[in-house]
Amino acid sequence: xxxxxxxxxxxxxxxxxxxxxxxxxxxxxxxxxxxxxxxxxxxxxxxxxxxxxxxxxxxxxxxxxxxxxxxxxxxxxxxxxxxxxxxxxxxxxxxxxxxxxxxxxxxxxxxxxxxxxxxxxxxxxxxxxxxxxxxxxxxxxxxxxxxxxxxxxxxxxxxxxxxxxxxxxxxxxxxxxxxxxxxxxxxxxxxxxxxxxxxxxxxxxxxxxxxxxxxxxxxxxxxxxxxxxxxxxxxxxxxxxxxxxxxxxxxxxx
Amino acid sequence: xxxxxxxxxxxxxxxxxxxxxxxxxxxxxxxxxxxxxxxxxxxxxxxxxxxxxxxxxxxxxxxxxxxxxxxxxxxxxxxxxxxxxxxxxxxxxxxxxxxxxxxxxxxxxxxxxxxxxxxxxxxxxxxxxxxxxxxxxxxxxxxxxxxxxxxxxxxxxxxxxxxxxxxxxxxxxxxxxxxxxxxxxxxxxxxxxxxxxxxxxxxxxxxxxxxxxxxxxxxxxxxxxxxxxxxxxxxxxxxxxxxxxxxxxxxxxxxxxxxxxxxxxxxxxxxxxxxxxxxxxxxxxxxxxxxxxxxxxxxxxxxxxxxxxxxxxxxxxxxxxxxxxxxxxxxxxxxxxxxxxxxxxxxxxxxxxxxxxxxxxxxxxxxxxxxxxxxxxxxxxxxxxxxxxxxxxxxxxxxxxxxxxxxxxxxxxxxxxxxxxxxxxxxxxxxxxxxxxxxxxxxxxxxxxxxxxxxxxxxxxxxxxxxxxxxxxxxxxxxxxxxxxxxxxxxxxxxxxxxxxxxxxxxxxxxxxxxxxxxxxxxxxxxxxxxxxxxxxxxxxxxxxxxxxxxxxxxxxxxxxxxxxxxxxxxxxxxxxx
Numbered sequence: 001x002x003x004x005x006x007x008x009x010x011x012x013x014x015x016x017x018x019x020x021x022x023x024x025x026x027x028x029x030x031x032x033x034x035x036x037x038x039x040x041x042x043x044x045x046x047x048x049x050x051x052x053x054x055x056x057x058x059x060x061x062x063x064x065x066x067x068x069x070x071x072x073x074x075x076x077x078x079x080x081x082x083x084x085x086x087x088x089x090x091x092x093x094x095x096x097x098x099x100x101x102x103x104x105x106x107x108x109x110x111x112x113x114x115x116x117x118x119x120x121x122x123x124x125x126x127x128x129x130x131x132x133x134x135x136x137x138x139x140x141x142x143x144x145x146x147x148x149x150x151x152x153x154x155x156x157x158x159x160x161x162x163x164x165x166x167x168x169x170x171x172x173x174x175x176x177x178x179x180x181x182x183x184x185x186x187x188x189x190x191x192x193x194x195x196x197x198x199x200x201x202x203x204x205x206x207x208x209x210x211x212x213x214x215x216x217x218x219x220x221x222x223x224x225x226x227x228x229x230x231x232x233x234x235x236x237x238x239x240x241x242x243x244x245x246x247x248x249x250x251x252x253x254x
Numbered sequence: 255x256x257x258x259x260x261x262x263x264x265x266x267x268x269x270x271x272x273x274x275x276x277x278x279x280x281x282x283x284x285x286x287x288x289x290x291x292x293x294x295x296x297x298x299x300x301x302x303x304x305x306x307x308x309x310x311x312x313x314x315x316x317x318x319x320x321x322x323x324x325x326x327x328x329x330x331x332x333x334x335x336x337x338x339x340x341x342x343x344x345x346x347x348x349x350x351x352x353x354x355x356x357x358x359x360x361x362x363x364x365x366x367x368x369x370x371x372x373x374x375x376x377x378x379x380x381x382x383x384x385x386x387x388x389x390x391x392x393x394x395x396x397x398x399x400x401x402x403x404x405x406x407x408x409x410x411x412x413x414x415x416x417x418x419x420x421x422x423x424x425x426x427x428x429x430x431x432x433x434x435x436x437x438x439x440x441x442x443x444x445x446x447x448x449x450x451x452x453x454x455x456x457x458x459x460x461x462x463x464x465x466x467x468x469x470x471x472x473x474x475x476x477x478x479x480x481x482x483x484x485x486x487x488x489x490x491x492x493x494x495x496x497x498x499x500x501x502x503x504x505x506x507x508x509x510x511x512x513x514x515x516x517x518x519x520x521x522x523x524x525x526x527x528x529x530x531x532x533x534x535x536x537x538x539x540x541x542x543x544x545x546x547x548x549x550x551x552x553x554x555x556x557x558x559x560x561x562x563x564x565x566x567x568x569x570x571x572x573x574x575x576x577x578x579x580x581x582x583x584x585x586x587x588x589x590x591x592x593x594x595x596x597x598x599x600x601x602x603x604x605x606x607x608x609x610x611x612x613x614x615x616x617x618x619x620x621x622x623x624x625x626x627x628x629x630x631x632x633x634x635x636x637x638x639x640x641x642x643x644x645x646x647x648x649x650x651x652x653x654x655x656x657x658x659x660x661x662x663x664x665x666x667x668x669x670x671x672x673x674x675x676x677x678x679x680x681x682x683x684x685x686x687x688x689x690x691x692x693x694x695x696x697x698x699x700x701x702x703x704x705x706x707x708x709x710x711x712x713x714x715x716x717x718x719x720x721x722x723x724x725x726x727x728x729x730x731x732x733x734x735x736x737x738x739x740x741x742x743x744x745x746x747x748x749x750x751x752x753x754x755x756x757x758x759x760x761x762x763x764x765x766x767x768x769x770x771x772x773x774x775x776x777x778x779x780x781x782x783x784x785x786x787x788x789x790x791x792x793x794x795x796x797x798x799x800x801x802x803x804x805x806x807x808x809x810x811x812x813x814x815x816x817x818x819x820x821x822x823x824x825x826x827x828x829x830x831x832x
Contacts, residue, residue, distance in 0.1 A: 035749045052587070064703030068746030068755040073295075075466040078502045078583060080395060081295040097586060118437065119752040125292060138403035139355025149352040151364030157357060164357050164389070164396065168294045202355065 022048040023104045025058065030110040032117050033069065040117070043067075051101035056084050058100060059109075072121040079233055082169030085112050086121055092171040092231035112174035128170045131186040135194035135212055140205035156201040163196040163241050165234040172228035172238050184217040188228035188238045191219055195241040198248065207252065214249045222246070256441045256683055261286040261411075262670035264431060264446040265663070266418045266473060269296035270394070270652065271634025272452035273401035274659030275616075275666070279450075280410045282667035286444060288416045288433050290468060290757075293402050297454055297466045298655065301394020302580065303507035304386030305351075305652040306374055307344035311365045312384045317341040319377060320385060324650060325825045327373040327536045328607075328643020329784035329794065331486070331802065334823025336614050336639045340650075340657050347656045348387050356400040358389050359576070369576075370510040373536035373647040373832070382510075382534050386649045391505050391577045397652055416442065417757055418472060420686045421449065421480045421630075422679055428629030429676035432686045436757060439750030441683050447673035448666040450631035451477065451610060452659065456768040458706075458761075460603035461714035464496055464503035473636040475764035477610050478771065482618060482627065483804040483816070485638040486608035487768070488776035488786045491646055492719050494540035496602025498560045500587055504580045504599060506648040508563060509533045511576055515540065516562045516596060517547045518554035523561075528832040535832040538645040538785045541601040545719045555598065562596035601719055607646055607785060608772075609638040611804065616662025621804070622818035629669055629676075633662040640802065643820075644784020693759050696744030702759045705736050705743070709762075709769060712736075717773055722790045726777035733770055737811065740766060771805035774813035779803065796827050 025047055032040040045066060049058050056074050063070045073083040077096040084095040087110040089103060115123040141150075166189060173179050173187035194213055198206040213219045219242055228238040262283035265272045272287060279285040289296070308315040320341035325332045352358060352366060359367040368384040376383040389396040405412075413433065420432040422443070430445040453473030457465025474484050494515065495504040509515070515533055517523050527543040528535035535543075544561050553559050565573060565581075570593045573581055581592045590597050610632040611619050617626040634655045641654055716729040740763060747755035781795035782788050804816040 033749065033751065035751055052589075054587075060703075063755070064701050068698065068701075069749065071747075071752045071754050075291055075295050075468045076297060076300050077467060078300070078500075078587070080300050080392075080579070081291075081297070081466060083291070083295050099586075122752050129292075133406055138407040139353075141353075145349075145353045147349070149349055149358075149366050152360055153364045154360045154362065156364075157360050160357070164399075165392070166399075167299070167395070168292075197355070200355065200357070 023051050023100065025049045025100055025104045026106045027058065027062065028106070028108045029070070029120070031120050033119055049100045049104070051099065051104065053100045054096050055088065055098040055100065055103065055107070056095035059095060071119045080167060082167035085169040085171040085174070086110065087112055092175040094169060094171065094233045097233055112170060114174045114180040115170070125170065128173060128187070128189070131173070131190040132168065132193055134186055135190050136205055136209055137193045137197070139197060139200065139203050141202055142204065150202050152201055159201070160196050160199040162236050163192045165236050166192050166196070167234060169233060171231040171233055175227040175231035177225060177227065178221050178223060182221060185221045186213070186217055188242060191242050191245055192236060192238055195245055198245065210245070210249050210252055213245055219246045219249065256443060258443045258445060259286065260445045260675060262446065263448045263450070263666050264288060264444045265450045265452060266431060267452035267454060267634070267636070268293035268412065269452060269454055269634060270298035270397050270401060270655035271659035272450070273398070273405055274656050275450050275452060275633055275663030276410050277401065277404050277408065278660050278663030279667040280408050283670045286411045286413060288413045288418055288431070288444065290415060290417045290436070290472070292414050293405070293412060294398060296398060297469060299395045299398040300464070300466065300503065301397070301652055302391040302503060302505035303510065304369065304371060304388035304393050304649045305348060305397070306371060306385045306649040307348040307387055307653065308341065308385060309345060309348065309366060309368060309387065311361060312368050314376065315383055315385055317344065319383070320344065320374070322378050322825060323374050324641065324647055325643070326379070326830060327647040328645055329830055330796070330800065330825070330827040331489070331640065331643030331783060331820055333640050333821035334825060335821055336641045338823060339614055340641050340653060343657050344653050347653065347660070351397065351400055351656065354400050354404050356389065356396050358387055369507065370534060371648045372506045372509065372534045372540070375531065379530070382531055386507070386510065388507065390575070391507055391579045394652060397656070417760070418476060419760065421476050422682055423480070424676040424679065426628065427673070427676060428627070429678055430682070432683050434690070434757070436752055436754070439753060441686060443678065443682050445675065445678055446670070447676050448629045448631065448670040450616065450633060450662050450666050451636050452632070452634045453636045455606045455635040456765060457603045459709055459713045459765045459769045460718065461710040462496060462499070462501040462600065463603040464493060464501050465603065470761035471764045471768035472761065473632065474609055475767040477618070478767055478807050481807070482610060483620065483806045484608060484771045485611040485804055486640060486802050487771040487805055488779050488803060489607035489644045489784055490603065490772065491537055491605040491607060491785045492541045492601040493537050493604035494544055494601050495563050495599045497583060497587055498598035498600050501602035502583050502587060503602065503604065504563055504583065504597065505577070506537070508565060508577055508580060511572060512568050514564045515544070516564050517552040518558070518561070519552060523547050523552070531832045536645055536647060539832060541719050542787055544601055560598045560600045563599045564596040565592045566594060566596060603718070605646055605651060606635055607638065607640070607642040607644065609636045612637045612639055614639060614658070614661060615665040616658055617665065622816065624818070629673060631662045631666045633658045644786060689760070690756065693743060693745045693756055694748055696742065698744045698746045699742070700739065702743055702745070702762050705739055706762050706765070708732065709736055709765060713769055717776055720787050720789050721776055722788065723777065726773055729773045730777065733766065733773060737766060770813055775803040775805050775815060778815050800827065
């Protein structure tokens with residue numbers, strides 16, 4: 001059993017460790033501005049950054065001190081709003097969940113793939129949300145509303161817990177090679193949001209969603225590359241969710 | 255190029271309050287929602303701990319107990335009829351969210367589970383009560399997703415990444431809003447008889463905040479520039495448990511589940527400040543206690559400027575199940591393992607109790623007489639009903655947004671049916687265009703970021719947990735200087751596509767307006783109450799200050815203050831002890 005005093009000491013030691021000052025970080029950023037050029041280009045910046053600083057805040061410093069035209073989305077900067085998904089050193093991640101020390105001395109930042117780039121790191125999210133909307137992403141229950149809550153056991157609640165965490169950042173969908181190559185595929189995020197309702201004991205439209213996802217734009221496009229699971233900043237087991245939906249469709253024999 | 259749209263109702267902001275209003279209004283009239291973010295990016299999604307309602311699912315509880323706690327928690331500046339109404343409607347509001355699919359945590363018999371939260375007590379202060387309905391530590395995320403899902407189901411019309419920059423009137427009735435489309439730089443005029451602001455808070459005026467970058471007080475500032483007063487701006491909540499230096503929120507639910515705040519010596523110091531409910535005292539009390547510990551040399555770290563949130567004695571399985579997100583924040587951002595080590599924390603600017611004055615129907619009201627402005631509504635953090643008074647209790651913000659979002663949305667729709675389409679003013683976009691052209695044509699001599707940083711430092715150093723006449727006077731002087739420099743700003747990005755440089759500069763102006771009113775009202779109020787603590791006037795003074803402030807913009811700048819009475823009810827102000 002450790003005492004509070006020992007714990008505090010352990011924490012203080014780290015405090016000393018993480019005050020070493022700043023480290024050089026070179027950022028290679030893919031730029032695009034249709035008002036300037038039809039083609040994208042690369043810019044490089046080198047800055048001194050706190051190793052514990054979030055990458056998104058380094059982008060802010062660049063924008064605020066060096067180049068006001070640098071454009072990217074962000075809001076909460078702690079991984080819950082889903083604005084700042086980017087391709088960082090070849091992998092999709094939220095720029096607010098990557099610390100400088102994880103990528104220094106050099107990081108390459110590009111927009112997420114498979115959606116039209118509008119400016120710098122900003123892509124057109126409408127096709128992504130269009131896919132989301134096709135799977136009936138809302139609870140359907142026409143059985144009339146009781147005067148209290150509908151009952152749901154902790155086990156029933158746990159059945160779909162993982163997929164309720166989705167923040168619609170598109171990191172999974174734009175990490176999927178099938179999504180890049182195929183205009184029709186709804187993509188992992190839409191399936192995650194279908195899963196969230198298909199396995200909710202209160203919902204009555206599961207069969208309808210399974211029918212939608214059994215079509216040619218649906219789950220059977222998935223080739224189980226696990227890119228989506230690797231990309232998810234919320235730790236959702238995306239591939240597993242897709243597999244569960246596939247199994248449900250086979251079981252239901254659509 | 256300018257496009258004109260006509261709608262019956264226009265809602266500005268797509269967080270919890272805006273979406274809840276949109277559900278209500280779009281069922282009745284042609285409704286548009288303007289949002290500078292994609293709706294699911296809204297900061298409601300960052301709310302963690304829960305939403306209180308006296309369901310009584312796990313122990314005895316009544317809405318009236320909840321109302322008492324809300325009034326006492328607000329240090330008696332709460333309008334009591336509004337608090338009684340909100341806590342009464344809370345129960346059905348929770349059931350409705352559940353019927354719409356919100357995945358609440360459940361009790362063994364399948365009911366909505368409930369847990370303890372700061373300042374929520376049984377029978378008028380006897381002991382902490384389990385009142386907060388929750389979904390792990392992501393209750394706000396679930397509310398935002400559920401409300402957005404219901405909007406998708408209803409095919410609500412969204413204008414995403416549109417910034418509302420001005421409010422239009424036909425004589426004294428609302429005629430519409432002007433919005434800037436980020437994707438292409440175009441201005442849009444939305445002609446409508448009914449506008450509801452649901453733009454959230456303005457925590458970005460402080461250096462350490464739990465608030466998203468987007469929270470820049472847009473709605474309050476736009477209204478203020480058009481002559482609407484802002485109410486109780488001096489009352490701002492500093493949440494005790496922000497991650498050290500970052501300000502990222504660690505939910506009060508951590509203490510609701512048994513977490514303890516400790517000083518550098520490991521002492522559970524809240525036993526000295528709030529002997530009855532200790533760590534579950536309201537946020538203003540805990541934040542001031544932390545400040546006191548740090549000031550008296552019991553802070554931790556090389557600079558002695560933080561304390562600890564200790565979860566190490568909790569069952570790791572409980573932490574994983576009920577507090578998964580906040581433990582991840584500690585791991586990712588401070589590289590601390592909360593199951594084994596205490597987490598460095600400091601108070602963080604969290605929530606605006608003040609805002610655009612409204613009645614319980616969401617109507618914006620003017621002056622001590624509370625005369626409604628025809629067609630103008632506000633709900634959520636940007637509004638001041640006032641149900642939070644001088645200090646909001648944890649979970650009551652999520653309750654506020656669904657209760658008053660619903661009421662505002664319903665009332666604005668009925669208003670729209672009666673009012674008919676307004677006539678737009680001549681040159682509706684003129685003032686907006688002049689403002690934007692100024693930033694676009696002037697050369698950039700200094701970065702807007704420098705002004706923003708000075709604003710944030712000033713508010714953090716001079717108008718945070720502890721304030722004095724001197725500190726607030728210094729803040730006013732600095733704000734006047736920042737204002738002068740702001741007027742000469744030019745942006746570096748001169749383009750029309752996704753010009754976030756331009757919009758950040760506009761947002762900075764909104765923050766400056768809100769800061770002006772906050773500092774002026776804080777300087778005028780020579781007492782301490784709730785989140786407003788004046789070291790030079792440390793006691794509450796009901797004889798002189800049991801009243802709401804109203805801050806008006808003077809022609810040519812500056813703030814004029816007025817006051818209006820608090821709406822009292824069954825609860826007589828008494829000393830606030832926990």
